[in-house]
Amino acid sequence: MSVIKVQNLCKTFKVKTKEAGLKGSVKSIFTPSFREIHAVNNISFEVEEGEILAFIGLNGAGKSTTIKMMTGILHPTSGSIEVLGMDPANQRKRLSYKIGTVFGQKSQLWFHLPPLDSFNLLGSIYELDKEKLKSRIELLKEVFEIGDLMDIPVRKLSLGQRIRCEIAASILHEPEIIFLDEPTIGLDVVVKQKIRELILKLNKEENTTIFLTSHDAGDIEQLCKRAIIINHGEVVLNETIKRLKYDYLNKKVIHIKYNEAVEIGNHDLDILKNRGDAIKVQVDTSKQDIEEVLSSLIKCGKVEDIIISEPPLEEIISFIYKQNKGGDRDEGAQ
Numbered sequence: 001m002s003v004i005k006v007q008n009l010c011k012t013f014k015v016k017t018k019e020a021g022l023k024g025s026v027k028s029i030f031t032p033s034f035r036e037i038h039a040v041n042n043i044s045f046e047v048e049e050g051e052i053l054a055f056i057g058l059n060g061a062g063k064s065t066t067i068k069m070m071t072g073i074l075h076p077t078s079g080s081i082e083v084l085g086m087d088p089a090n091q092r093k094r095l096s097y098k099i100g101t102v103f104g105q106k107s108q109l110w111f112h113l114p115p116l117d118s119f120n121l122l123g124s125i126y127e128l129d130k131e132k133l134k135s136r137i138e139l140l141k142e143v144f145e146i147g148d149l150m151d152i153p154v155r156k157l158s159l160g161q162r163i164r165c166e167i168a169a170s171i172l173h174e175p176e177i178i179f180l181d182e183p184t185i186g187l188d189v190v191v192k193q194k195i196r197e198l199i200l201k202l203n204k205e206e207n208t209t210i211f212l213t214s215h216d217a218g219d220i221e222q223l224c225k226r227a228i229i230i231n232h233g234e235v236v237l238n239e240t241i242k243r244l245k246y247d248y249l250n251k252k253v254i255h256i257k258y259n260e261a262v263e264i265g266n267h268d269l270d271i272l273k274n275r276g277d278a279i280k281v282q283v284d285t286s287k288q289d290i291e292e293v294l295s296s297l298i299k300c301g302k303v304e305d306i307i308i309s310e311p312p313l314e315e316i317i318s319f320i321y322k323q324n325k326g327g328d329r330d331e332g333a334q
């Protein structure tokens with residue numbers, strides 16, 4: 001069953017333009033001119049109940065504008081949105097009881113208050129029964145391991161601690177859908193992994209539908225089953241992660257350091273860099289078994305260090321854009 005239905009959605013912003021200098025400023029007062037930014041340009045997609053969907057694109061592609069329309073913050077210019085059978089723009093309050101939002105860069109917790117106070121305030125806003133709120137807070141304290149943080153003012157929490165509290169706060173009222181906009185931004189790898197585990201647990205145990213935007217390939221690979229990629233406010237790809245992995249997320253880079261210079265031999269390897277004692281090899285996992293490549297490299301000499309990395313998501317998205325003749329951008333489409 002689809003819990004989100006978006007059809008031919010458009011959002012156009014009208015922004016005032018001004019010529020440079022004092023003359024331009026005066027002219028813009030008496031004869032203002034405008035230009036249009038088509039932030040979201042005729043997109044359609046659906047999200048199934050219990051799905052974790054990645055909604056990705058480079059800066060300025062239209063992700064936040066779409067989320068804002070789906071949560072009722074912005075009104076569409078044209079097209080339609082249905083979230084849990086409701087029209088977000090006209091039923092924003094009713095919808096807010098059923099959805100949760102986390103904007104990684106903005107806090108919904110009161111900065112100078114401890115999380116417990118914010119949780120109690122949010123409980124009142126969502127009109128939760130006192131006993132139910134208490135037991136929900138107890139459960140979230142345990143699952144999110146935030147029991148020790150509940151009395152510390154939010155401004156004194158680390159970013160990772162704050163994000164754990166943010167996500168807990170966003171699901172206090174047991175929403176059916178949560179919108180996570182960059183939930184792991186700025187976090188170190190260990191905390192990132194913890195947040196990913198919590199998101200998966202939430203999806204599994206409460207069957208919460210998750211609409212996720214992220215610039216982190218790891219988030220997408222580990223959490224999502226499907227990704228929608230947008231560019232210039234248009235959907236350029238709507239594909240399963242399995243397919244995406246096969247087509248685009250299949251490149252891994254092995255950095256290997258030996259204690260002395262080695263001879264790699266006649267292997268069928270895509271060597272990006274060879275310093276003798278340090279070698280960088282790219283593996284296309286859809287064609288080569290990474291385990292086999294690793295074991296052949298390990299046999300070449302005494303290994304001091306191995307790192308396996310993947311290309312940044314931006315690189316992958318740019319590649320997809322080029323394939324779809326979209327081109328890159330960091331500003332609004334005209």
Ligand SMILES: Nc1ncnc2c1ncn2[C@@H]1O[C@H](COP(=O)(O)OP(=O)(O)OP(=O)(O)O)[C@@H](O)[C@H]1O
Pocket residue numbers: 013014015037038039057058059060061062063064065066330331332333
């Ligand atoms: N209130 C606004 N007024 C005018 N233009 C806007 C407004 N909000 C967004 N835009 C423009 O719409 C386009 C899409 O912006 P949006 O914030 O949706 O992108 P995004 O994909 O979320 O980018 P990012 O990853 O940087 O957050 C951009 O060109 C942006 O400048």
